[in-house]
Amino acid sequence: MVYEQTPTIFKKTVIKDQQEIISTNFRIYFIDYLKLSSRLHDKSRKLVHNALMNGYVYIQTKNLNRLIQEYVRLRFLNQNSVNSKELNNFREKLLQNPEFKSIYEKIQAIWEVKKEEFDYTFEIDYKKDKDIKNSFPPCVKEIFSKIKEGQNLIHTERLYIVWFLNALKYPEEEIINLFSNLPDFNRSKTGYQVRYAIKKGYTPYSCKTLKTYSSCMAKKYKDDLCINGYFSRKLNVQKQIAHPLFYVQYTQFVSEMNKRRIEKEKQEQNNE
Numbered sequence: 001m002v003y004e005q006t007p008t009i010f011k012k013t014v015i016k017d018q019q020e021i022i023s024t025n026f027r028i029y030f031i032d033y034l035k036l037s038s039r040l041h042d043k044s045r046k047l048v049h050n051a052l053m054n055g056y057v058y059i060q061t062k063n064l065n066r067l068i069q070e071y072v073r074l075r076f077l078n079q080n081s082v083n084s085k086e087l088n089n090f091r092e093k094l095l096q097n098p099e100f101k102s103i104y105e106k107i108q109a110i111w112e113v114k115k116e117e118f119d120y121t122f123e124i125d126y127k128k129d130k131d132i133k134n135s136f137p138p139c140v141k142e143i144f145s146k147i148k149e150g151q152n153l154i155h156t157e158r159l160y161i162v163w164f165l166n167a168l169k170y171p172e173e174e175i176i177n178l179f180s181n182l183p184d185f186n187r188s189k190t191g192y193q194v195r196y197a198i199k200k201g202y203t204p205y206s207c208k209t210l211k212t213y214s215s216c217m218a219k220k221y222k223d224d225l226c227i228n229g230y231f232s233r234k235l236n237v238q239k240q241i242a243h244p245l246f247y248v249q250y251t252q253f254v255s256e257m258n259k260r261r262i263e264k265e266k267q268e269q270n271n272e
């Protein structure tokens with residue numbers, strides 16, 4: 001981005017004998033402009049709708065903010081590919097701006113609370129040779145049990161199970177096969193519905209939503225984690241499960257930690 005002391009006039013319009021002169025102190029090399037504007041959907045950001053002279057796009061001050069925002073977003077997004085020292089310097093520079101600092105600190109505070117959920121992060125995606133059904137929450141177990149017994153599912157249960165399994169990256173065919181036990185099963189119709197539901201890309205319902213649909217089965221299954229929650233190490237309090245996917249993550253995490261502890265104890269006994 002180039003700043004010039006003397007503004008450049010890049011457009012003159014005449015409406016009803018009134019002449020309007022548009023000038024700016026800012027210009028940006030067109031390749032850099034394209035990098036910043038390529039993800040902005042506003043038509044006015046297209047190169048053809050902007051003043052281009054000698055390879056530079058002339059930008060009015062009022063249109064600069066969005067480009068700067070995009071520049072910052074891309075810098076942080078690409079942080080893995082950027083030298084971390086360079087990124088830290090960039091962050092320090094931004095933090096000198098009090099408004100940025102205040103927003104940054106607010107986001108950081110929210111992230112600190114959220115982050116503890118990721119302390120239990122564990123790879124839970126579908127793997128052909130690993131059955132993770134034991135880690136499924138009661139609301140999902142109930143649907144599996146209904147399917148096994150050949151009972152019909154209501155619409156919300158069908159959507160929920162598709163989105164839930166899709167979030168765990170279950171293959172489409174596996175999801176379709178799951179429905180094959182239902183009384184109204186039709187492979188091509190179910191295939192179409194499953195693909196459509198997946199394409200919608202929704203995340204599975206949260207516990208709160210499932211409760212409103214009376215699909216929360218915590219009490220029926222007397223599930224300790226769902227009823228009593230889990231201990232948050234970060235906040236030092238007992239917390240309730242908010243999402244069925246977190247249930248899977250937490251259960252898998254705890255089981256893996258127990259497995260590792262037992263292996264370590266065995267190893268220590270062998271070394272004695």
Ligand code: SF4
Pocket residue numbers: 137138139140206207208210211215216217218226227241242243244247
């Ligand atoms: S608390 Fe959440 S995860 Fe547990 S059964 Fe109810 S809806 Fe499912």
